[in-house]
Amino acid sequence: MTTLSSLLTESADGQIGILMSALSGIAMALAVALAMTVSFRLSYRTNYFPWRDVVRHGLATLAALVLFAFAAYDMRHAAAAYLGLNPSKPAVEFEIRMPRETLTAVSDTQIELHTDRNQTLALVGGVQELGDGRSVLRGAVALSQRTADRVLVVNLPGKGTFEFRLRLPAEPHRSEQFGPWHLADRIASPMTGAVAPQDGYTIRYRVL
Numbered sequence: 001m002t003t004l005s006s007l008l009t010e011s012a013d014g015q016i017g018i019l020m021s022a023l024s025g026i027a028m029a030l031a032v033a034l035a036m037t038v039s040f041r042l043s044y045r046t047n048y049f050p051w052r053d054v055v056r057h058g059l060a061t062l063a064a065l066v067l068f069a070f071a072a073y074d075m076r077h078a079a080a081a082y083l084g085l086n087p088s089k090p091a092v093e094f095e096i097r098m099p100r101e102t103l104t105a106v107s108d109t110q111i112e113l114h115t116d117r118n119q120t121l122a123l124v125g126g127v128q129e130l131g132d133g134r135s136v137l138r139g140a141v142a143l144s145q146r147t148a149d150r151v152l153v154v155n156l157p158g159k160g161t162f163e164f165r166l167r168l169p170a171e172p173h174r175s176e177q178f179g180p181w182h183l184a185d186r187i188a189s190p191m192t193g194a195v196a197p198q199d200g201y202t203i204r205y206r207v208l
Contacts, residue, residue: 089144090172094122094205096137096154096164097181102200103127103135108157113141113166116149134200140208146170151185152203161188164203175206 092113103109111122122141129135141152150166163186184201 089142090174091140091142091208092152092166092168092205093140093178093208094138094152094164094203095178096139096162097130097134097202097204098137098162099200100129100133100135102156102159103137109137110155111139111141112153112155113143114151114153115145115147117145117147120144122152143168143172143207162201163187166205168207172207174208178204178206180204 109124111124113120113122120141122139125138125140127135127137137154143150148168148170150168152164152166154162154164156162162184164182165185167182181202181204184203187201
C-alpha cells in the first residue's frame with residue numbers, strides 16, 4: 001500500500017528536488033538584487049539620473065519579481081511531483097467515515113480510483129478516531145482522466161470492498177471546503193459478494 005507518510009520518508013530525491021528549486025530561485029533573485037544595489041550606488045555617487053537609468057532600474061526590479069514568482073512556482077511544482085500529484089491536473093482529497101471496528105489495519109487498506117478509462121492508486125493519509133465508535137480514513141488521488149465516471153474503491157482485507165461514486169463533472173472546479181457526506185454506493189462482503197447495508201459508511205471530498 002502507498003501512504004503519504006511513506007512517501008515523505010522514503011523519497012530523498014524528492015526532498016533534494018524541492019531544496020534545489022528553492023536555492024536556485026533564491027540565488028537568481030539575490031544576483032539581480034545585488035546588481036540593482038551596485039547600479040543604484042553608482043547612480044547616487046554621480047548624482048546623475050538619466051532616463052536610461054530609470055528604465056534600467058525598472059527592468060531590474062521587474063526581473064527580480066519575476067524570478068521570485070518563478071522560484072515559488074518551481075517549488076510548488078516540485079512538491080506536487082514529490083507527492084505523486086500532477087500540478088496541471090486536479091486531485092481529490094477525501095474523508096471516509098466508517099465504524100471503528102471495520103478499520104482495524106490501515107496498513108492493509110488499498111484505495112483505488114476506477115474510471116471508464118483507467119485505475120489510479122490513491123495515497124492514504126491516516127486515520128482519525130471520532131470518539132463515537134467511528135473512524136475517518138483520509139487520503140487523496142489524482143484525477144488524471146477527463147471523465148465523469150469515477151468510483152473510489154476501498155478494499156479492507158477480511159472486511160469487504162466499499163465503493164463510493166464521486167459526483168463530479170468531467171472537469172471539476174477546485175474547492176476550498178469539503179462537500180456533503182454521501183452514503184456508500186455499494187458494499188460487497190468478502191465471503192458472499194452480497195450487498196450490505198450502507199448506512200454506517202459515508203464519504204465527503206473536495207477538489208484540489
